[in-house]
Amino acid sequence: MTPHVPHADPQAGAAVKAADRAHVFHSWSAQGLIDPLAVAGAEGAYFWDYDGNRYLDFTSGLVYTNIGYQHPRVVAAIQEQAGKLATFAPAFAIEARSEAARLIAGRTPGDLDKIFFTNGGAEAVEHAIRMARLHTGRPKVLSAYRSYHGGTATAINITGDPRRWASDSGTAGVVHFWGPFLYRSPFYSATEEEECARALAHLEDTIAFEGPGTIAAIILETVPGTAGIMTPPPGYLAGVREICDRHGIVFVLDEVMAGFGRTGRWFAAEHHGVVPDLMTFAKGVNSGYVPLGGVAISGRIAATFDKRPYPGGLTYSGHPLACAAAVATIQVMEDEKVVENAAALGENVIGPALRELAERHPSVGEVRGTGMFWALDLVRDRETREPLVPYNATGEANAPMAAFASACRSNGLWPFVNMNRTHVVPACTITEAEAKEGIAALDAALAVADEHTV
Numbered sequence: 001m002t003p004h005v006p007h008a009d010p011q012a013g014a015a016v017k018a019a020d021r022a023h024v025f026h027s028w029s030a031q032g033l034i035d036p037l038a039v040a041g042a043e044g045a046y047f048w049d050y051d052g053n054r055y056l057d058f059t060s061g062l063v064y065t066n067i068g069y070q071h072p073r074v075v076a077a078i079q080e081q082a083g084k085l086a087t088f089a090p091a092f093a094i095e096a097r098s099e100a101a102r103l104i105a106g107r108t109p110g111d112l113d114k115i116f117f118t119n120g121g122a123e124a125v126e127h128a129i130r131m132a133r134l135h136t137g138r139p140k141v142l143s144a145y146r147s148y149h150g151g152t153a154t155a156i157n158i159t160g161d162p163r164r165w166a167s168d169s170g171t172a173g174v175v176h177f178w179g180p181f182l183y184r185s186p187f188y189s190a191t192e193e194e195e196c197a198r199a200l201a202h203l204e205d206t207i208a209f210e211g212p213g214t215i216a217a218i219i220l221e222t223v224p225g226t227a228g229i230m231t232p233p234p235g236y237l238a239g240v241r242e243i244c245d246r247h248g249i250v251f252v253l254d255e256v257m258a259g260f261g262r263t264g265r266w267f268a269a270e271h272h273g274v275v276p277d278l279m280t281f282a283k284g285v286n287s288g289y290v291p292l293g294g295v296a297i298s299g300r301i302a303a304t305f306d307k308r309p310y311p312g313g314l315t316y317s318g319h320p321l322a323c324a325a326a327v328a329t330i331q332v333m334e335d336e337k338v339v340e341n342a343a344a345l346g347e348n349v350i351g352p353a354l355r356e357l358a359e360r361h362p363s364v365g366e367v368r369g370t371g372m373f374w375a376l377d378l379v380r381d382r383e384t385r386e387p388l389v390p391y392n393a394t395g396e397a398n399a400p401m402a403a404f405a406s407a408c409r410s411n412g413l414w415p416f417v418n419m420n421r422t423h424v425v426p427a428c429t430i431t432e433a434e435a436k437e438g439i440a441a442l443d444a445a446l447a448v449a450d451e452h453t454v
Helices: 010-023 072-084 095-105 121-136 153-158 162-167 192-210 236-247 268-272 299-304 320-335 338-360 395-410 432-450
Strands: 039-043 046-049 054-057 114-118 140-144 174-177 215-221 250-254 278-281 293-297 364-370 373-381 416-418 421-424
Touching (some): 054 432, 095 320, 114 121, 121 278, 121 293, 121 299, 215 236, 236 268, 320 338, 338 373, 338 432, 395 416, 395 421, 395 432, 421 432
Parallel strands (some): 140 174, 215 250, 250 278
Antiparallel strands (some): 039 046, 114 293, 278 293, 373 421
């Protein structure tokens, strides 16, 4: 594909910006302190503004454009579906919805063969928790600190990061625990084996003191995403699976960010040989071209609602345009070997290149990840592992990370920055040349972060 050459139109960009600032209320933001970029277009792994600046997107939107922007086959599928049947109520069987469910179920692990469609990941988590509570008759849900599960009422209370704090009114039914994270171990572990064993023992203790008979579900991001891309140590997810089985607890894996090729497998659970009872998905299922999410449901949980109505639904559940986009996306991923590309480039190009950066830049404390799902943990001091900025820093305290992000953008790279980390999460269709272009820009920007080390 010939790269798009952006055409500058500052006047149009100014009009877009003015209307945005006058009328759009942005998420997670102090409205008077933000300056959103006016985007003119996007294609593949790139987007551009109205001033003619082109950026390599190392965020994949919000880690969802797994097949890149404006893939012609998916765009055509949406157009075709709009011409045939633009919308229809969810109580009916329609081709796009049925085919999307069939294709998703064909790729989920184990017997996760029933698909409940939602409009996004947060709603998927809401319904997975509702299903678990109804299935078990129990009220509590256990979830990890350093997690994000969505912005709706239940999902935000289950979340384990600071975005929960302002809305933390539903925690009577939510208990948080520490998941494994060797680099910043809460268990003073020295090895992955120690971290796995101690994290599982901590979870066992939490369950014992909360009362196993009160716990409906344990929900985990298979690989925590926004919180830092902390791949669980070998044996941890299998250990959680065993604990859940022993206590009659529903095991929920949140694959909203990690699923559909992001880790180099269709679902990250495949790396660990674990099958949950419920699995949530969204984002990469259709690269966000039309909002879509869902819950993949095991036979055991689905049987609960064979004769008993499930008390939940959405007006746009399995929307035809979203499902047509999912069908086309999955077919593109198969035909173009997108999952294989993510695995190969992650192992052979991105991983080695990021580790080489770590050897040269004192601000890089750790590199971790797999596939197209990587994080650089930036530090002031490698020996103490003091983060480059304090936890949940804002304003002046966050200046080093802000300077790093600005340097990335000056070099034509749009970075994913969260707290003291930068994540490398480009489209899973990215080429080797594009990956190297982005890493070269990271290399230059890390020199700015290095200025804040001791």
